[in-house]
Amino acid sequence: MTDYKLTEERLDAVRKVEGFPRGKDKDIIALSDPPYYTACPNPWIGEFIEKHGRPFDPEEKYDCEPFAADVSEGKNDPIYNAHSYHTKVPHKAIMRYILHYTKPGDIVFDGFCGTGMTGVAAQMCGNPDAEFKEKVEREMPDVVWGARRAILCDLSPAATFIAYNYNNPVDPAAFEREAKAILAEVEKECGWMYETDHVVDGKVQVRKDVDGTTTPVKGRINYTVWSDVFVCPSCSEEIVFWEAAVDHANGKVRDEFPCPHCGATTTKRSLERAWEYVHDEALRETVRRAKQVPVLINYSVGKKRFEKVPDAADLDLLDRIEMKAIPYWYPTDELPDGYNTEQPKKSHGVTHVHQFYTKRNLWVLASFISKAFDRRLEPELFLLSSLHLHVNRMRRYQPVKPGGTPGLPGTLYISAISVELPIFDVYPRKLRDVKKAFDNRSNGNVIVNTCSGSSLPHIPDCSIDYIFTDPPFGGNLMYSELNFLWEAWLRVFTNNQSEAIVNDVQHKALPEYQALMEQCFAENYRILKPGRWMTVEFHNSQNKVWMAIQQALTRAGFVIADVRVLDKKQGTFKQVTTTSAVKQDLIISAYKPNGGLEEQFKLTAGTEEGVWDFVRQHLKHLPVAPEKDGVLQYVPERQKHLLYDRMVAFHVQRGIIVPISAPDFYFGLYQRFPERDGMYFLPDQVPRYEQKRLVADRVEQMSLFVHDEKSAIQWLRQHLTAAPKTYQEIQPAFMIESRNTDKHESLPELGDLLEQNFLKDKDGRWYVPDPNKESDLEKIREKALLKEFAAYLATSGKLKTFRTEAVRAGFKQCWSERDYATIIRTGDRLPASILQEDDVLLMYYDNARTRQGQTEHGRGTGRQVALEL
Structure with missing residues (x-):
């Protein structure tokens, strides 16, 4: 019998x-639940694969196109x-992708x-709800x-802990039962911290007891609003931001407001913060923190809700809580240096984890967590982690939602007006949510691993059937900083x-991010x-990060076959407020070439035979006739220039000279493969495409925007x-379309574009030439x-404007001549943003470096050997 105990050994x-x-070690062991979850690299993954997986069989028939439908799934689901x-x-x-690429029992990796x-999706493929099942079967009849x-794997212990509980x-x-029992215990112990006197018209309401004495009527606090205090630059008096800036009548926070003491018009930006010095019990030292005061209490008596300004009794209660020592362990770790951690440090003097909570919320959370750890109740810790974002000081007041909303996504921002939400208020609601998730989940087999995706020593070669993953998006989110509190x-x-992030504090720029992503891929x-597939879900508003992901994928050996849209029906904070942000997530479908192609390519690499072997395999992996709402969709990857780009990339990423020129490739493509609607197919794919074309309402027209020479030629x-x-007929429309050409692009004149790429008939009309003349x-x-390109080499200094197609052609020629130094020198002369955002230029430049x-290392090794001899 296998021993599943996680030991120090x-x-x-x-x-x-x-x-x-x-x-x-003791904390890693305590958090783990082997073999299915370890808060460290999981030593039982190999055993899991050996037990449940199927060894790779080259003879096994697996024929699957990329999942070419755009997916739209909302977030209104108990599990989500x-x-x-x-x-x-x-x-x-995710279930749609898993159902498309795999069969029951297959192993999926994320x-x-x-x-x-991804684990939830893999399990739910065996237990879908009826409505979803019916919907999928209409769209995927062969499911x-x-x-x-x-x-499942993640670098973050917080993430893997949540993932384990979602799938265990x-x-x-x-x-x-257990969660309610713990709630009753903690309420009995700490409920007094959230009581307030019921006040009507300035008078404390009382009730008569049986013995004739009277006691104040107590309300239960629903939430408390806290406000920052500032100092007026004109009169140096303190300003309570809540009192001066909030327009309660109209429900908004004013940009400008008068100082209540001197009347001077001011803004939040012009105010100085009021600071106070207090003794920090946990740190045993005096600390400097931003001054905050309670300004509003919302409470309930029975089923009725009331509001009041905190009175002397409320302030006395807070003082009594401050004077008491919390009888439980709680974290006092210092915040690391980081992009997200600077705001709370600078704006509010929050330098340690425990300072993100009011004293009473810290006490209650510590009590809950102590009881959960004592009873080894991982689901209870999961519940507490789900409500954590509601009960710290990052919860924001909003006039339209006075009870507050969780902190700004992707930040550790503490606002000028925060809302203290008692754990007793949010706990029952989150308990219902979590129980629903547990009710709806299937009990399948998922194993969770905590380590970097760049090193997976316990997973054998060629053992995974499908990969779905949602990697970090450059510098969008600093996961280790955001997960630090939990x-x-x-x-x-x-x-x-x-x-794998872009982070100045960690000294990681885009090249470091791309290198780490390449290691993971x-x-x-x-x-x-x-021959199997990987799906990469990706969101980033910066094109250079999108290019870095594609480059990392291709350098790792994958071939990109399709890019689609995943609409999650809800924008993040940065998506909503940044006008340049991409509103929808991109789905990249990439495949690992089958062993037959790789083995054959080793024999035919650098020959035309190898070129056409690749093209045949790539065409086999592309969607044939995707349809949406009766419209037969265009498949851009089947265009000749993209087929050429993929072929070149396949050679370059493997360090092989491209044995064919673009003209010869296009002519060979025309000779070997049938063309339909500007797309190329394998002969056995044509009947299927033509059948779909006959019944489709229409064929989608490719939408083109002219931004450089290549897109201009495609548009023409x-x-x-x-x-x-005629030129006169083309010119007005072309002038309109080419208005937004990239700033660096030296776009040839329309006449030159026509002369170099098209033919003219006897009536002076330009037309697309047949492939022989083309x-x-x-x-x-x-x-x-x-x-x-040769003219560029004869100059020096930065290239500010240039013809991108000329640089691409020059890089290709240099690569074929193994002149890597010229590629690097010229690349260094290009604007960094252009090099990072052009996939072809970046591919040649990175591989040339x-x-x-390698060449210099080889020379160095040779010199060293000579010296040793």
Whole structure:
């Protein structure tokens, strides 16, 4: 019988695995529940795969197109709502991908699992609700229901703890009994902290007892509003922000307001903060903190709600609580330096974890957590983590919602007016939410692992059937900083050395982020079975981060086949308030080339035979005839120039010379593969496409925006395919379309574009040439581009405006000649933002640096050997 006890000896065996968390061994062991969850690298994953997985069989038939439908799934689901997280994909959206790419019993992997929705989705494939099942069967008639198994991994112990509880079988009735019992205990002990005298018209209401004495009528506090205090720059008197800035009649916070003492008009930005010095019991020292005062209490007597300004009795209660020592352990960890941690430090003097809570909320939370740890109740800790964001000082007051809303997503921001929500108020509601989630969840097999996705030593090569993952989005969210508070309560922290983010404090810029993502994707590539798929959900408003993700994927060995939209029906804070933000998440479908292609490519690499082997495999992996609402959708990846780009990338990422020019590739494509509506297919795919085309209401037209030379040529091609046109007919529309050309782009004149890419008939009308003549034009154009690139090499200094197509052509020629130094020198002359946002230029530049480094290392090694001899 296997021993599933996590011991210090087992910890020693995995301690050097990348991403091993920070914390004491006893705390890591206490938090874990082996074999299905460890708060460290999980040594039982290999056993899990051996028991449940199927070894890769090259003879097994697996033929699957990318899931090419746009997915829209809302968040109004008991499972989704049970626990919040910084980013989260609805499990019903993930279920569609799992159902498409896998069969029952397959193993799914997620290396950035967050709250574990991929695991929930894998299990729910065996137990869908009736409405969802009916909906999916209409859209996916060949769907095969049945639970899949999942391996979940995340660097954050907070994330893996939540993921484990989402996926671990729980008896909902027993959980509810225990949770209510703990609630009753803590209320009995601490309920007095949230009592207030019931006041009507300034008088404390009393009730007569049986013995004739009177006692004040007590109300139960629903929430308390706290306000920052500032100092007027004109008169130096203190201003309570709540009293001066909030327009209670109209329900808004004024931008400008008069000082109540001197009448001077002021703004929050112009005010100085009032500070106070207090003794911090936990730190045993005097600390400086922003001055805050309670300004409003909302409370209930029976079923009626009332409001009052805190009176002397309320202030006395707060003083009594401050004077008492909390009889339970609570975290006092100092906040690390970071992007998100600076705001609370600078604005409110919050430097340690315990300072994020009012004294009474800290006391009550410590009591709950102590009882949960004592009873080994992980579901209770899960419940407490789900309500945590509601009960700290980051909860914000909003005039339209006086009870407050959780802190700004993706920040540790403490606002000028915060709301103290008693745990007793939110606990029963979150208990209902969590119980519903436990009621709705299937009891499948999921194993959870805490380590970096860049090092997965316990997962064998070619053992995973499908990967769905939602990686960090550059510098959007600082997960280790945002999870620090809850991890302090769990006593196990993220090891952020391998955290894949853009963060100045961690000295990680975009290249470091891309390198870390590449390491993670390389591990994904290693463990995924050949010919299988990985789906990457991605959101970022910066194109350069999107390029970095694509580059990391292709450098790891994956081939991108499709990009779609996942609409989560709710914007994050940054999505809503940033006009340049992408409102919807992108879904990247990438595949690991099957072993046959890789083995054949080793034999034919650098030959035309290898080129066409790749193209055949890639066409096989592309959607054939995706349809939406009766419209046959265009598949951009089937265009000739994108097929060429993917072929080139496949060679370059493997360090191989591209053996064919663009003109010869396009002509060879025309000779070997049938073309329909500007897209190329395998011969056996054409009948299916044509059948769908016959019954479709219409065929989608590709939407084009002219921003550079390549898109200008595509626009002209589309414009002239319908009918030949004269220069005069083309020019007005082209002028309009080309108004938003990239600033750095030296776009050729319209006449030059037409001369180099199209032919003119005897009536002076330009038309799309047939492939034979088009190949000749491409050669003429390529020669002109290389001539222009040579002109760039003859100059010095930064290239501010240039013809991007010329630089791409030049980089390709340099690569074929192994002239990596010229690629690097020229790349360094380009604006950094352009290099980072152009996938072709970035591909050549990154790979040239890698090859140049290898060459220099080889020379260095040779010199060292010579010296030793």
